[in-house]
Amino acid sequence: MKYFMKHNLPMFGEHEDAMLKSNWHLAHSLLSPYLNLGLLLPGEVIAAAVKEFEAGKVPINSAEGFIRQVIGWREYIWNCYWQWMPKYAEMNSLDARRDLPKLFTNPDATSMSCMKSALNSVYQRSYAHHIERLMVLGNFALIAGVNPQQLNNWMWNSFVDAAEWVMVPNVIGMSQYADGGMLATKPYASGGAYIDRMSDHCKGCRYDRKQRVGPDACPFTVLYWDFFLRHEKVFAKNPRIARQVRAAQQLSDHEIVRETAVSILSRLDQGVL
Structure with missing residues (x-):
């Protein structure tokens, strides 16, 4: 997480939707396995990103894009799952x-x-x-x-x-x-x-x-x-x-x-x- 915040998050906003044959991860955090297994909590990941932004080390498009994926999309998906399952899986x-x-x-x-x-x-x-x-x-x-x-x-x-x-x-x-x-x-x-x-x-x-x-x-x-x-x-x-x-x-x-x-x-x- 610390490596991502320092080295990749500053570039995330500009490259989050890009794909390259020569680079399989680009500026992505690779934190999803740790978040989904509970080894990292969404709150601590967001706090680390906000800290870098407030220190002037990360542009707003990178901070907003990353934070939105975690507390926006990820939490939205979590709630959709519990709201609509189990029939939803068979639609x-x-x-x-x-x-x-x-x-x-x-x-x-x-x-x-x-x-x-x-x-x-x-x-x-x-x-x-x-x-x-x-x-x-x-x-x-x-x-x-x-x-x-x-x-x-x-x-x-x-x-x-x-x-x-x-x-x-x-x-x-x-x-x-x-x-x-x-x-x-x-x-x-x-x-x-x-x-x-x-x-x-x-x-x-x-x-x-x-x-x-x-x-x-x-x-x-x-x-x-x-x-x-x-x-x-x-x-x-x-x-x-x-x-x-x-x-x-x-x-x-x-x-x-x-x-x-x-x-x-x-x-x-x-x-x-």
Whole structure:
């Protein structure tokens, strides 16, 4: 904790949502296992961050971003778990039925640079930071229609900081929107453009994040559009994402996009994506 406060917290705000192939933890604290096991208390972690900020050693965006994750999101998740369990764990509002793809248990089963990097990190360290969990692993499972309970079980078994109260609300609600919007107001779905903006994974990847049809089309880009076309009736009236639904409906090649999605999902099921 002391090392993080001194060396990484000052950089946290600027880099908290970034991803790099060459740096698996960036400015993240790596304190979640100790917090979730009770070896550290949220109050003492927050006090240490506030102390550094008040001493002028940490900019406000870093202090606010880190403190918000602990006393904002972490405590919110804790309360959601106790408020909604046990039925919450079995929710599947989008009727996602795909079995957990082979690539989740074998990173060599994919040529997607971002997925391979995040999965290798999990299997080497039992860790991936929150953007890799939400916007790479979780995002892909969401737009591919993976069963949320299978994904939850995989994450629970794979991460060093896993606990039921942590994983169930974050996976079922935040990541997979399987609760129909009880926890979050929109699904966290994105295409290849987001991953390219926040990381260096797209450079040199087998797939082209700008392509949504054809053999080189990025699976994230294709499945992102297909996701909104699949669930257009569900999301058309959601003010936070209605614009994306309309954009998907207005694609001049939306029928070919959907055909490309079928091909991608078939390769995913075969373990050759």
